[in-house]
Amino acid sequence: MNDDLFSLAAIFSQLSLLAFGGGNTILPEMQRQVVQVHHWMTKADFSALFALAQAAPGPNMMVVTLIGWHVAGWPGVLVTSIAKFGPSSLVTILALHAWERFKDRPWRRYVQLGLVPITVGLVAASALLIAEASDRAAVLAGITAAVALLAYKTKLHPLWLLAGGSLVGLSGFGQ
Numbered sequence: 140m141n142d143d144l145f146s147l148a149a150i151f152s153q154l155s156l157l158a159f160g161g162g163n164t165i166l167p168e169m170q171r172q173v174v175q176v177h178h179w180m181t182k183a184d185f186s187a188l189f190a191l192a193q194a195a196p197g198p199n200m201m202v203v204t205l206i207g208w209h210v211a212g213w214p215g216v217l218v219t220s221i222a223k224f225g226p227s228s229l230v231t232i233l234a235l236h237a238w239e240r241f242k243d244r245p246w247r248r249y250v251q252l253g254l255v256p257i258t259v260g261l262v263a264a265s266a267l268l269i270a271e272a273s274d275r276a277a278v279l280a281g282i283t284a285a286v287a288l289l290a291y292k293t294k295l296h297p298l299w300l301l302a303g304g305s306l307v308g309l310s311g312f313g314q
Contacts, residue, residue: 143211144218146177151203151222158227159254162200164261167268169206179210186272194301200224282307 150172154165166189173179180188188209192201200223207219241247266287274280286300 143177143179144214147207147210147215147218148222150177151219152226155223155225155227156230158200158223159258159261161258161262162198162203162223163265164258166202166265169202170268170272173206173210179206182272183275184209186269189269190273278312 150169154169154172157168158165170182170185174182174185185206188205189202192205193199195201203219203223204216207215207217209215211218238247270280270283274283282304286304289295290297290300
């Protein structure tokens, strides 16, 4: 278990520093590490933990804590949570100080403009990864596409989309 705890700390402290643009940008690498590299769970398990974390109230990166629990119980929860949120919090504090110090510099606007497409690309890659792991049947891929389109084109509250997905799941449709 100590090896697992060390691995969890190493993985999530590195991911903490890579989570630029939000925690969901690191999902592809997180999934690769816990599924393909360490074999702690399957793609479907990862997807299920991610869905549970997104449905629960609280931070959107609760999946980190759930992975820690899955791998090493309470010690895993503690290690993954500190490793994921500690380093990025320290860097954020330092970056905000520097960002404020250079607030009148013209290059600051160009940095912001350049980071937007990178963040969008990372979030899109995360969405595709979760969809790929979750959509084991063509009908499920269709539901994913329909929900993505509804979320993009309408002002429908995401909770309604989650409720609809729950009903579809309870019905057994797509199994």
